[in-house]
Amino acid sequence: MAKITFAGRVCEFMYMLHYNDTVDLENIYEYPGIASEISHDKFNYNFVFLNGDKSINKNITRTLVLKGDYELAPESLPILLKTNCNFDRKYLQIYHLNELIYEENIRDLICNENKICEGFENYFGCPNDCSSGSKDNVCDRIEEGICDLDCYNGINDNDCLNDTKENKIDENSKNDKIGKKIVYSFIFIFLVMIIILIIVFKNKK
Numbered sequence: 278m279a280k281i282t283f284a285g286r287v288c289e290f291m292y293m294l295h296y297n298d299t300v301d302l303e304n305i306y307e308y309p310g311i312a313s314e315i316s317h318d319k320f321n322y323n324f325v326f327l328n329g330d331k332s333i334n335k336n337i338t339r340t341l342v343l344k345g346d347y348e349l350a351p352e353s354l355p356i357l358l359k360t361n362c363n364f365d366r367k368y369l370q371i372y373h374l375n376e377l378i379y380e381e382n383i384r385d386l387i388c389n390e391n392k393i394c395e396g397f398e399n400y401f402g403c404p405n406d407c408s409s410g411s412k413d414n415v416c417d418r419i420e421e422g423i424c425d426l427d428c429y430n431g432i433n434d435n436d437c438l439n440d441t442k443e444n445k446i447d448e449n450s451k452n453d454k455i456g457k458k459i460v461y462s463f464i465f466i467f468l469v470m471i472i473i474l475i476i477v478f479k480n481k482k
Contacts (some may be wrong), residue, residue: 287312287401288305288306290360294322295343401417
């Protein structure tokens with residue numbers, strides 16, 4: 278199956294940085310759009326994206342203050358790194374004062390192409406694993422006949438609205454059938470009672 282691509286995609290990486298130079302990956306989120314990749318002139322952290330051969334693809338710099346840099350600073354700090362998605366990027370390295378503190382194979386996290394929608398994968402970043410309408414924490418709003426429950430329980434998905442309309446039509450149709458059955462039953466009972474009364478009246482004569 279050919280890989281589905283989108284014109285512009287933003288990759289968001291959410292990390293928790295700790296003053297002892299440990300890093301926790303919180304989330305990866307990919308969606309259509311264009312990111313403004315801003316780097317700081319004065320910095321103490323480097324976020325380096327590498328190609329598969331470990332050559333540098335993109336270097337984003339940030340100035341972050343933690344307890345190790347300043348006593349009154351927080352011990353941990355949430356970081357949201359936005360960048361334009363690039364399938365050539367395979368690894369992400371994080372440096373603090375030019376010392377490597379973190380490295381991850383981000384390509385496999387975004388899309389490992391094993392035909393299973395799992396982990397941080399979603400339809401925009403891994404459409405071959407996560408089909409439109411799948412449970413992937415993304416509301417793609419694509420009209421394909423599948424109600425995407427990620428769209429705030431279906432509120433923002435026209436497919437869910439169409440399903441609701443169809444369900445109402447089916448329900449109304451069922452109610453009409455039940456109503457007709459009740460009417461026919463009353464008519465049948467009425468006719469039976471008329472026949473019985475006629476028979477009784479004839480017997481009395």
